Amino acid sequence: MRCAILYSYAKERAGPLKPGVNTVEDAVKTVVAPVYDRFHLVPVELLKYADRKVGELDRHVPSNVKKVSSQARSVVSEVRRDGVSTFAKTVYSKYEPTAEQCAVSAWRKLNQLPLFPQVANAVLPKAAYCTEKYNEVIVSSAEKGYRVSAYLPLVPTEKIAKVFSGN
Structure with a gap:
């Protein structure tokens, strides 16, 4: 009760802040009324x-759900701490080798x-040519100062060739 009286007193003497207090x-x-x-x-x-x-429901939640929830919190806190760009680079560097291995494995299975x-031998030369032209356009536009080129990635053709050749 005393808090209500104190609040009313402060509200009446809020001066120029009174409209803001009323709005809040x-x-x-x-929000609270319903x-x-x-x-x-x-x-x-x-x-x-x-x-x-x-509180007791926590005991009945499967451990894998708790683990995923914990991992999600960890990811969110890492993104908040380091920023999205740093987090993306970390994830990329961590999972790129695995993705490469999966791609090579899939390629070998498809070749069977x-x-x-x-079909691959017929399509790959044209795909390589188009990829090379794409990279040239991106590099050229960057040299000319077009900002959009900074957002377009180059296709790592040499790396792709190295991964798929097995060297």
Whole structure:
């Protein structure tokens, strides 16, 4: 009760801040009122009981769900701490070798299919030519000062050739 009296006293003497105080108060009432209307008649003991039961649910959550939740929190905190760019570079450097191995494995499996090697031999030279031209355009536009080129990656053709040749 004393808090309400003190709040009213401070609100009346808020001076030029009074409209802002009223706006904040109205916003809080808008958010809190539906919750209050719904639960103000519920006995406190029942609310305490419900709170305990929610706490007990933690025991029944599968460990893999807890692990994923923990990992998600870890990722979020890392992104907040280091920034998205640093996090992306870390993930890229960590998973790039695995992705390369998967790509090579998939390529080898595909080459075991009938006709795939012939189709690949027909398509790959044209794909290599188009990739080379794309890289040339990106480099040329960067040299001319076009900012959009900074956002377009170069295709690492030499690295791709090295990975797939097995050297």
